[in-house]
Amino acid sequence: MTTFHQLTATSLSGQFISMADYAGKLVLVVNTASHCGFTPQYAGLESLYKKFAPQGLVVLGFPCNQFGNQEPGGADDIAQTCHINYGVSFPIFEKVEVNGPATHPVFRFLKDELPGVLGGRIKWNFTKFLIGRDGKPLRRFSPITTPEKMEAVILAALET
Numbered sequence: 001m002t003t004f005h006q007l008t009a010t011s012l013s014g015q016f017i018s019m020a021d022y023a024g025k026l027v028l029v030v031n032t033a034s035h036c037g038f039t040p041q042y043a044g045l046e047s048l049y050k051k052f053a054p055q056g057l058v059v060l061g062f063p064c065n066q067f068g069n070q071e072p073g074g075a076d077d078i079a080q081t082c083h084i085n086y087g088v089s090f091p092i093f094e095k096v097e098v099n100g101p102a103t104h105p106v107f108r109f110l111k112d113e114l115p116g117v118l119g120g121r122i123k124w125n126f127t128k129f130l131i132g133r134d135g136k137p138l139r140r141f142s143p144i145t146t147p148e149k150m151e152a153v154i155l156a157a158l159e160t
Contacts (some may be wrong), residue, residue: 001101002109002111002152004019004027004106004109004131004135004136005018005019005023005135006019006020007019007105007106007109008105009060009062009093009094009104009106010090010093011051011092011093012063012078012092012093012094014075014076015095016092017091019074020054022058022060023133023135024056024117025057025058025128025133026030026052026055026057026058026133026157026158027038027057027059027060027131027155028045028048028057028059028130028131028150029060029062029106029107029110029125029131030045030060030062030150031062031063031064031098031107031122031126032064032069032092032125033063033065033067033125033126034070034081035069035070035071036067036068036071038124038125038144039081039086039125040086040142041146041147042081042088043086043087044110044146044147044148045061045088045090046059046086046087046088048147048150048151048154049089049090050089052154052155052158056133057154059090059091060090060091060092060093061090061091062092062093062095062096062106062107063078063089063093063094063096064096064097064125065093065095066097066099066100067124068106070125071095072129075095075110078092078095079092093130098127099121099122107121107122108130109137110131110137110140113136113137114139114140119124123142125143127140127141127143128140128141128145128150129141130157132160138157140152
């Protein structure tokens with residue numbers, strides 16, 4: 001059986017990244033988009049990251065264009081939205097698919113472990129998955145759950 005820390009992904013800059021690099025950290029995986037009504041959540045995600053990174057939180061953003069063509073650009077466009085428009089400093093990965101036959105292995109694993117209300121499908125951009133320091137998925141959050149509303153859950157998970 002695959003675990004989160006056995007998975008890999010490619011960063012927005014093209015670097016191969018092992019999720020084992022995040023072993024011992026609390027990880028928040030988010031499927032993102034640059035032209036979505038939820039895109040302003042980048043600011044809240046960055047705030048969570050800055051606030052809790054010293055305690056072991058890392059946020060991982062995975063752009064996705066499967067919902068309403070809301071991430072149509074390439075790596076440079078995504079980087080501009082994330083870094084320039086929202087000041088994002090947490091890791092951003094290359095654009096992935098989160099549903100269907102080409103689902104990225106990170107999201108296949110997370111959906112299998114925390115299927116949600118749509119029976120394993122992701123409903124929309126900015127679905128969030130919280131993964132414990134041991135790599136075990138802890139909780140799934142809907143796109144409408146703002147990063148600010150997740151703060152108490154993150155703090156509690158950091159303290160365990």
